[in-house]
Amino acid sequence: MLRFILTRLSLIIPTFIGITLVAFFLIRLVPGDPIETMAGERGIDAARHEQLKKDFGLDRPLIVQYGYYIERVLHGDLGKSIVTRETVLNEFQSLFPATVELALCAIIFALLVGIPAGIIAAVRRNSIFDHGVMGISLTGYSMPIFWWGLILILLFSVQLGWTPVSGRIDVLYYIEPVTGFLLIDSWFSEDEGAFLSAVGHLILPTIVLGTQPLATIARMTRSAMLEVLGEDYIRTAKAKGLSRFRVIFLHALRNALIPVVTVIGLQIGVLFTGAILTETIFSWPGIGKWLIEAIFRRDYPVLQGGLLLVGAIVMSVNLLVDLTYGFINPRIRHNR
Amino acid sequence: MTAQTVQTPGVAAPSAPPHPLREFWGYFSANRGAVAGLFVILGVILVALFADLIAPHSPYLTDTTVALKPPFWQEGGSLSYPLGTDAIGRDILSRLIYGSRLSLLIGVIVVSISIVLGTVLGLVAGFARGVTEIAIMRVMDIVLTMPSLLLAIVVVAVLGPGLINSMLAVALVILPHYVRLARAAVITETSKDYVTAARVSGAGTIRLMFREVLPNCTAPLIVQASLGISTAILDAAALGFLGLGAQPPSPEWGTMLADAREFVLRAWWVVTFPGLAILITVLAFNLLGDGLRDALDPKLKR
Numbered sequence: 134m135l136r137f138i139l140t141r142l143s144l145i146i147p148t149f150i151g152i153t154l155v156a157f158f159l160i161r162l163v164p165g166d167p168i169e170t171m172a173g174e175r176g177i178d179a180a181r182h183e184q185l186k187k188d189f190g191l192d193r194p195l196i197v198q199y200g201y202y203i204e205r206v207l208h209g210d211l212g213k214s215i216v217t218r219e220t221v222l223n224e225f226q227s228l229f230p231a232t233v234e235l236a237l238c239a240i241i242f243a244l245l246v247g248i249p250a251g252i253i254a255a256v257r258r259n260s261i262f263d264h265g266v267m268g269i270s271l272t273g274y275s276m277p278i279f280w281w282g283l284i285l286i287l288l289f290s291v292q293l294g295w296t297p298v299s300g301r302i303d304v305l306y307y308i309e310p311v312t313g314f315l316l317i318d319s320w321f322s323e324d325e326g327a328f329l330s331a332v333g334h335l336i337l338p339t340i341v342l343g344t345q346p347l348a349t350i351a352r353m354t355r356s357a358m359l360e361v362l363g364e365d366y367i368r369t370a371k372a373k374g375l376s377r378f379r380v381i382f383l384h385a386l387r388n389a390l391i392p393v394v395t396v397i398g399l400q401i402g403v404l405f406t407g408a409i410l411t412e413t414i415f416s417w418p419g420i421g422k423w424l425i426e427a428i429f430r431r432d433y434p435v436l437q438g439g440l441l442l443v444g445a446i447v448m449s450v451n452l453l454v455d456l457t458y459g460f461i462n463p464r465i466r467h468n469r
Numbered sequence: 470m471t472a473q474t475v476q477t478p479g480v481a482a483p484s485a486p487p488h489p490l491r492e493f494w495g496y497f498s499a500n501r502g503a504v505a506g507l508f509v510i511l512g513v514i515l516v517a518l519f520a521d522l523i524a525p526h527s528p529y530l531t532d533t534t535v536a537l538k539p540p541f542w543q544e545g546g547s548l549s550y551p552l553g554t555d556a557i558g559r560d561i562l563s564r565l566i567y568g569s570r571l572s573l574l575i576g577v578i579v580v581s582i583s584i585v586l587g588t589v590l591g592l593v594a595g596f597a598r599g600v601t602e603i604a605i606m607r608v609m610d611i612v613l614t615m616p617s618l619l620l621a622i623v624v625v626a627v628l629g630p631g632l633i634n635s636m637l638a639v640a641l642v643i644l645p646h647y648v649r650l651a652r653a654a655v656i657t658e659t660s661k662d663y664v665t666a667a668r669v670s671g672a673g674t675i676r677l678m679f680r681e682v683l684p685n686c687t688a689p690l691i692v693q694a695s696l697g698i699s700t701a702i703l704d705a706a707a708l709g710f711l712g713l714g715a716q717p718p719s720p721e722w723g724t725m726l727a728d729a730r731e732f733v734l735r736a737w738w739v740v741t742f743p744g745l746a747i748l749i750t751v752l753a754f755n756l757l758g759d760g761l762r763d764a765l766d767p768k769l770k771r
Contacts, residue, residue: 151611155623162627271502271759275752277703279710280726280744287737405616410707414730424619425711428626440615440623448614 137459145448152444156437157202161195163433211438216430221438224423230313231301232419235411236404238335239342240397247347248393251354255362255389256381266351273348278407282341282414289337296337299416303330334415342411346400353396357389391462398454401447496764503760509753517569524563525549528720532558537736553738555728561739564720565746571721572750575636575705576698582640584647584694588686591651592678595659606652609645617642618707625713632721635714639704643697650693654686688765695758699751706747722747 177185186192190201205211211221247270254266290298301315302308306327308318316335319327361367362385370380409421416422420439427435486492498504516523538554539546546553552562590609594602612620624638658664659682667681708714709723717724722743729739 147607148611148614151607152614155611155615159623159627271755272748272752275699275703275748275755277706277710277723277726277744277747277751279707279723280740280747283726283730283733283740284744287733287740291734291737402614402616406618409616409618409622410710413711424622428622428713433626436623436626440619443619444615447616451614 134459138456141452141455141459145452148448149445152441152448153203153206154199156441156444157199159437159440160433206441211441212434214427214435215432216435221435222442224435225420225439225442227310227313228418228420228423230310231315231417232408232412232421234314234316235335235338235342235417235419236401236408238339239404239407240346240400242339242343243347243350243400244397246343247350248354248390251351251393252358252381252386252389254351254355255358258359263355266355270348270351273344274352276344276348278341278344279410279414281344282337282411285337285341286414297330297334299414301331301334301417302327303334306330338411338415338417341414342404342407345403345407346397349396349400349403350393354389354393357392358385361385361389391458394461395454395458398451398458401450405443405447493764497760500760500763502756503763506753506756506760509749510757513569513573513750513753516566517573520566520570524560524566525551526560526563528559528564528567529718530559534558537732537739539736540738552742553736555725555739556732556736559718561725561742564725565722565742568720568722568725568743568746569750571632571715571719572702572706572747575632575639575721576702576754579636579640579643579701579705580694580697582637583644583697584690586640587644587647588651588683588690590644591648591653592655592683594648595652595655596674596678602652605648609648612641613645618704621704621708622711622713625708630713630716632715632719635705635708636701638708639701642704643700646693646697647690650689651686654689655682658682658685692758692762692765695754695761699754699758702747702754703751 190198193201209222211225213220214224217224250266250270254263257263286298289296297303302319303326306319306322306324308315308322308327308331311318311321315331316328319331322328367380367385370384375384405421408419409425411417412419412421413425420443424436424439424443426432427439487495532554535550535554536556536558538550538558540553541548541551543553550560550562552560552565554560555564590605594605621635621638621642624641625634628634628637655678659677664677664681667677672681705714706721706723706726709721710727712727715721715724717728725743726740729736729743732739
């Protein structure tokens with residue numbers, strides 16, 4: 134097991150270096166040099182330009198600059214936003230919980246609906262329910278979620294007036310960010326209205342962000358379940374006279390869920406891509422919206438730091454999933 | 470004996486394997502979803518080809534006297550603007566019709582770029598092995614690690630917003646799938662006897678790559694291409710929606726949605742139809758891709 138963990142760990146180091154390279158060269162590839170970008174439209178005179186270039190170490194060879202960059206990154210210094218003058222790390226930390234809260238709700242929603250739907254579809258193969266689940270999940274998989282969000286707003290917020298259009302909580306409430314997770318913070322604020330408002334604001338974004346993972350999880354659960362149900366040990370279990378319920382939930386499901394766990398892990402990239410769009414539609418103050426705004430403000434340090442942090446997080450989660458996978462499935466562990 | 474077999478081809482034919490294309494169609498047409506997808510795609514292609522003839526108006530013609538007209542079946546709508554008009558009086562149906570050209574072009578061009586580049590990189594990685602292979606595959610891993618839209622956004626941030634740049638960004642994002650497929654196929658194929666035979670008879674690496682191995686890797690690449698077109702259309706539309714892809718007044722469907730966002734409260738039709746067009750087209754390509762995979766994958770046959 135230790136060897137398995139160490140091999141996996143050693144594999145992510147080159148990937149991490151690669152991500153730092155992408156982040157480092159991002160700023161250098163942007164037309165114009167960083168000083169001009171920072172000076173913005175006011176421009177800057179030549180002497181000051183040279184001075185700044187020296188101050189920032191931009192007159193050194195690229196490899197040296199990269200070395201300094203890595204050193205700063207390893208010390209947790211990701212630079213400052215050009216627009217707000219706040220450090221990138223601080224901004225990220227204050228916005229990250231909003232994205233995590235949304236993503237967690239979305240993946241829980243996707244699991245709660247997707248796994249049962251996949252199981253029933255597999256058990257009742259070729260029934261109307263099966264065809265329905267497969268049809269809906271292919272539609273969900275093909276869904277432009279930025280449009281899906283607008284349609285849900287149109288239906289539930291505009292026509293029915295059930296849910297709010299945007300934001301995380303009604304402006305009437307002020308909740309001190311303790312954990313940053315509004316559901317938790319508002320729960321402990323002992324103001325029932327605040328908690329309900331936070332829940333109400335979460336419903337539509339959760340559905341929108343959960344749609345694609347839901348579709349993938351339902352499809353994956355169905356096919357994994359079908360494969361397992363065809364195996365000999367299931368026939369044996371049935372022949373022993375075990376109840377259908379026992380065979381499906383105790384014998385089949387455990388093995389069927391192994392590939393599903395991997396798929397859940399792979400959803401983190403999908404979730405992040407979705408979060409960019411979902412947050413834009415619902416004005417959700419998270420990482421996705423922050424990065425999009427950074428592009429339009431030409432706030433390159435934010436983009437650079439955000440890219441690095443998001444890359445590192447996605448990579449760590451993938452590693453974690455890999456390890457869990459090796460843990461729950463001994464066949465993987467021993468093959469390597 | 471030979472004369473006899475020639476004289477009775479009708480008798481020999483049933484035992485002979487069917488023509489590969491016919492066999493393929495047999496499997497493919499059994500999948501009703503895939504056939505439906507194929508017909509929708511053919512429909513979209515026809516609409517795109519004959520946009521000039523079908524579209525009732527120019528997609529760019531603005532007429533503020535008819536701004537935000539609802540579709541014809543609603544009160545205040547008229548048949549001259551069947552799906553209504555947008556905020557500056559452009560006909561939505563005409564814009565959707567011209568938009569189909571852009572979406573198909575985006576899908577085909579993006580996938581062509583990544584399939585050509587991806588296959589070459591995959592072939593090189595599979596044949597060269599060693600450091601070259603590790604370098605190529607590591608870079609692809611990095612691309613795969615990053616959330617696809619974020620990476621595309623970063624590329625657009627560097628190159629600047631626009632249709633062409635957004636297409637390049639999406640092409641880069643879907644590239645790893647083709648590289649991996651081609652490399653995996655090369656590695657399985659090169660150990661087979663026919664490749665050894667070709668090598669022994671003096672075929673060079675280039676010939677081995679393109680004349681011997683590549684034709685045997687086409688099936689998974691075709692499947693991936695069909696699925697890739699749907700991803701490309703979806704991602705390019707997402708970039709358009711964020712204001713980073715095709716720029717207004719281009720009738721690209723995602724860009725149309727970006728314009729429509731502020732009217733979500735009072736004009737449902739400007740929001741509904743462009744997205745529906747994206748959904749139907751993407752769904753059709755996914756159905757086609759699934760059908761192709763089922764028909765081409767020998768493991769699933771019989």
